[in-house]
Amino acid sequence: MNVYLKNVFTDVGNVTLFTSKFFKEVFSPPYEFKEFMKQCYIIGYKSIPLVAITGFIMGLVLTLQSRPTLAKFGAESWLPGMVALSLIREIAPVITALICAGKISSGIGAELGSMKVTEQIDAMEVAAINPFKYLVVTRILATTLMVPLLVIFADGIGMLGGYIGINMHGDVSLFRYISKVFDSLAFVDIIPATIKTFFFGFFIGMIGCYKGFNAENGTASVGQAANSAVVTASLTIFIIDMLAVQLTDLLF
Amino acid sequence: MEQEAKTILPQVTSEEKVPVIEINGLVKTFGENNHVLKGINLSLNKGEDLVILGRSGSGKSITIKCIVGLVVPDEGEIKVFGQNVLNLVTHQLNEVRIRIGFLFQNSALYDSMTVKQNLAFTLKRHASDLTSQEIETHINAVLESVGLAEAINKMPSELSGGMRKRIALARTLILKPEIILYDEPTTGLDTITSREISELILDLKKKNNTSSIIITHDMACAKLTADRIIILKDGVIHAEGSYQELEESEDQWVRSFFI
Known part of the structure; x- marks a missing residue:
């Protein structure tokens, strides 16, 4: 038990140091803009198909599953x-973030982890190149920026799925559907939900980088780093979501 | 860079004995009981090729990793070009690192980049005043020097073990280092390729007058390249001398390396 607690506190300390190093490095030149753009392309653009499919299915399934219950109360018009x-408030941010945690x-x-094990990170260091700035800062910044954009994209695609779901059992025009959607939305629904996605993105990048950057020597540790990154990032997303909901509830 | 080197290097009349690396009382322990280095003292002179031999786990790689700051020793002093690297802050240490090349045991090529990008990656960051054309010329020249000009657009995964070593060496040479640290440069290579790499090390020394520390288990490589050999045992230097001296040593354990 003592050893377990010691390991937990050591990990928390190391993560804190890692995070503080990120904030120290992010503002100091040189800036790796080209690598940052490359990571935005890999993390953002290349995740679009996956996010589109899941977003569409989320909207469609949610509509089809909710319809019978609302129909019992004659409240089908509330469906959009x-x-x-x-x-917007919950499903798209959390599901998209979980997909991003996995991918x-x-x-x-x-x-x-693989770069660490094969000494590529050491090679950068001995060549007087800051591997933290080149590898970690760029990736965390890219996830922090791209995950919110992917969530907004998933919101849009999800609502398209919802529109198709509604029209499977009825006939609602796109204009009417959109006006119903906007009638029911307020800024208080959109802003807190969008803000929390920046935190999702930051922690997805940070946990992935931390696990990889601290992989022990040996190929088995590469798999462990990947696995541990998914589990920790997924858990962190739920914790942040819970805190964000509590905070939103308190403030608005 | 050259101006800075002049101010850092001690002014000594005899070129042969100018120490570029001096290590005193180096101690490193991993965990509580794994005493890898127990007080290593060694020096590398300008233009010298020093070979370090020893059984696996005797602390050879740790010693050279301490020199470039990849591993921090528990005790001791490491002077490179007269500066104690253990007292340097990151940007000062980086200035020293630029003057040292390090060839990793597994080559450590950046596997997401082509050969050209591997070489340009380092060069662009330390010679930002160079034009794209000049960078290309430098890359071609250094690839020519290791005999692999045709591999410029290949990915590391497309290269054989020997080619990877050569490209890694080219990447090391791109910044024209004054010292090169070789961590088992011929490990995992066939006899012919090993000899080619050993000859390349010797050739580079002659052309560029670099000083080198070569860690190896390959006695043919040691014989060809060594000006002086150090043998590590149980975290300390057990024997030191030329290849011939150690080969004729009366110490049975030392002689066992040469059988």
Whole structure:
């Protein structure tokens, strides 16, 4: 038990140091802009198909599953608003973040872990290149920026799925559907939900980088780094979400 | 860079004995009981090729990793070009690192980059005043020097073990280092390729007058390249001398390396 607690506190300390190093390095030149753009392309653009498919299915399934219950109360007309609120406030941010944790955090963990094990990170260091700035800062910044954009994209695609779901059992025009959606939305629904996605993105990148950058020597540790990155990032997303909901509830 | 080197290097009349690396009382322990280095003292003179021999786990790689700051020793002093690297802050240490090349045991090529990008990556960051054309010329020249000009657009995964070593060496040479640290440069290579790499090390020394520390288990490589050999045992220097001196040593354990 003592050893376990010691390991937990050591890990917390190391993560804190790692995070503080990020904030120290992010503002100091030289800036690796080209690598940052490359990571935005890999993390953002290359995740679009996956996010689009899951976003569409989320909207469609949510609509189809909710419809019978609302129909019992004769409240089918509330369906667009309910789908939009559910997607924007909770489902799209959390599901998209979980997908990103699986795809991006594990990818970063495995990539950096492999670089660590094969001494590529050491090679950068002995060539007087700051590997933290080149590998870690760029990836965390890219996830922090790209995950919110992917969530907004998933919101839109999800609502398109909802529109198709509604029209499977009825006939609602796109204009009417969109006006119903916007009628039910307020800024207080959109802003807190969007702000929390920046935190999701930051932690997805940070956990992936931390796990990869601290992989022990040996190929088995690459798999462990990837696996551990997914588990920790997923858990962190739920914790942040819970805190964000509590905070939003308190403030608005 | 050259101006800075003049101010750092001690002014000594005899070129042969100018120490570029001096290590005193180096101690490193991993965990509580794994005493890898127990007080190593060694020096590398300008233009000298020093070979370090020893059994696996005797602390050879740790010693050279301490020199470039990849591993921090528990005790001791490491002077490179007269500066104690253990007292330097990061940007000062980086200025020293630029003057040292390090060839890793597994080559450590950046596997997401082509050969050209591997070489340009380092060069662009330390010679930002160079034009793209000049960078290309430098890369071609250094690839020519290791005999692999045709591999410029290949990915590391497309290269054989020997080619990877040569490209890693080219990447090391791109900044024209004054000292090169070789961590088992011929490990995992066939006899012919090993000899080619050993000859390349010797050739580079003659052309560029670099000083080198070569860690190896390959006695043919040691014989060809060594000006002086150090043998590590149980974290200390057990024997020191030329290849011939150690080969004829009366110490049975030392002689066992040469059988």
